[in-house]
Amino acid sequence: MAALMIQGCGSDVGKSVLVAGLCRLFANRGHVVRPFKPQNMSNNAAVTEPDDKGPHAGRRGEIGRAQALQAIACRTPLTVDMNPVLLKPQSDVGAQLVVRGQVEASYGAMAYQARKAALLQVVLDSFHRLEAEADLVIVEGAGSPAEINLRSGDIANMGFALAADVPVVLVGDIDRGHVIAALVGAKAVLDTADGAAIRGFIINKFRGEPALFYDGRREIERRTGWPDLGLVPWLAAARRLPAEDAVVLGQPGEASPRRIRIAVPILRHIANFDDFDPLQAEPSVDLSYVPPGSALPGDADLIILPGSKATLSDLAFVRTQGWDIDIAAHVRRGGRVMGVCGGFQMLGRTVSDPNGIEGAPGSAPGLGLLEVDTVLTDDKVLEPCRGLTPGGAPYEGFEMHMGRTTGEGLTSPWLRRTDDAGASASVGEGAISADGRVFGAYVHRLFDSGPARAELLAGLGAASTALDHRLQVDRALDEIAAALETHLDVAALARLAGLKEFKP
Incomplete structure (x- = not known):
């Protein structure tokens, strides 16, 4: 079967978006396409369909958010094979290792270097399974x-490509500059052997007059021997896609008149911040x-207190930043506070990690805004969920967490689940304070639902487009995909991949 790998001269050069666009491009032409990333590092993840292989058959897993987006681009369900090795950073030098969707252990950087070579066979097995079911597999490097x-x-770049x-x-x-040096320097x-595996190059994120860079492209060809496969312009539509890396946070967005203000603190180990993309896209929201x-x-x-890969550590970080004081003052002024997953845990009375699941063992008082307590456990919850908001708006999302939350606050749930054995709105989810101003739950992707988002914004005095965010994505x-059709040599890419029945 056919396959092509997109690698980059660095992180955040647009590989994920290009792979997603190519997946949609070839899927729109009628090909069966699958995305693949051998090894990813991200705290933004998504829940997959149940695994059908190995010791975890029948269990749902997790993969990086970029591969989830790429699966959507292929119009295919998410599977653990699409990202068999996922690293979820818990500190500057350590990460939780997820293999085929399941947590294996936490490793320091040096320990993982010793471990990763043995994962090559796992990576190859997943790749070959995808290869067997698709016309084309598009692989993203790291x-x-x-x-x-x-x-x-x-196992992430040339090690995988050659194997x-x-x-x-x-x-x-090209947007970050020195693109000629980056490509020629890579060569x-x-x-x-590694240089010979590269069969061409793409210039991404170009702004301005393409003719002005014609000589630059020819010079890259001359110095590397790699053919020029296209010059991709700055893709404005990429802003409407979920971002995977926290490097994008804090970057300025497009200026427009806004009415209400929502603030999300950037935790050290912030996770699944794409939950808030639908809110950011609302014209009435800053x-x-x-x-x-x-x-x-x-x-x-x-x-909004977002998810966290290291709740206790980030709870301490909230305090060192003085954000706990800011939140307390905000509540005294009558403001609203929402917590998602790890943020929900922080809003409670206590957070405990007796077994050191996310770092050093310990416990700490929470922010005390909800009457709940959380103990971190090693049995990770990975499941889709759907239900109703307090106003009856439907939502769909997923849970992904390692904590168990208890307490009398749960007797006043914020949301209602409707997906447990077909039960009608009878299972509580999360908690809400007596005055309705502090609330939280474990549900990710809640605001993809237009009605659920509209209800939240109406409570803040703002209008909503009420559009389904999935449709916008x-x-x-x-x-x-249409832009890539115009600016890339798609036929050449198909030939490189070995796509024998290319559908022009």
Whole structure:
């Protein structure tokens, strides 16, 4: 079967968006397409369909959010094979390792370097399963193959490409500058076999007059020997797609008149912040991610505590930043506070990690705004959920957490679940304070639902488009696919991938 790998000259050069766009492009042409990323590092994840192989058959797993988006682009359900190795950072030098959707253990950076080579066979097995069911597999690399200090035991870039015999296209980001040096420099430092695996290059995120960069593209071809496969313009539609990496947080968005203000503090281990993309897309909302070192805005209408990969550590971080004081003052002024997953846990009375699931064992008082207590356990909850908001608006999402929350606050649930054995709105979800101003739950992707989002904003005095966010994402994928059709040599990409029955 056919396969093509998109690698980059660095992180955040647009690989994930290009792979998603190519997945939709070839799917729109009638091909059966699957996304694949051997190894990902992200705290933004999604829940998959139940695994059908190995010791975890029948259990749902988790994969990186980028591969979930790419699966949507392919119009196919999410499976653990699409991202068999996922690292979820818990500190600057350590991460939780998820293999085929299930938590294996936490590793320090050096310990993982010793572990990862043994994961190559796991990666190859997942790739071959996808290959067997698809016309085309589009693979995303991680970071850059030019990080030759990490080449030994590599499973994310050239180590995988050579083992699986998959041709590589290298992407350079012209928006950040020095793209000629980045591509030519990659050629210079790669060994002969790795350099030969690269069959072409793409320039991404171009703004301006393409003719002005014609000579630059020819010079890259001359110095590398790699063919030029296209110049992709800045894709405005990419802003409507979920971002995977926290590097995008705090970057300025498009200026427009806004009415209400929602503030989200950037925790050190913030997770699944794409939950708030639908709110950010609302014309009536000014949603800002507040960086460390800044106070939470006193004029916020709503403060949202997001998910966290290390709840106790981030709870301590909230206090060192003085955000606990800001939140308490906000509540005294009559403001609203929402917690999602780890943020919901922080709103309670206590958070305990007796077994050191997310870091050093310990416990700490929560913010004390909800009458609940959480104990972190190693049995991770991974499940889809649907239900109704307090006003009866339907929602769909998923739960992904390692904590168990108890307490009398749960007798006043914020949401209602309707997906347990077909039960009608009788299972409570989360908690809400007596005055209705503090609330939280474990549900991710709640605000993809237009009616659920409209209800929240109405409570804050703002109007909503009430559009289904999934539909907006789907339209953005089609726009990106159409742009790639125009600006890339799609026929050449198909030939490189070995797609024998290319449907032009």
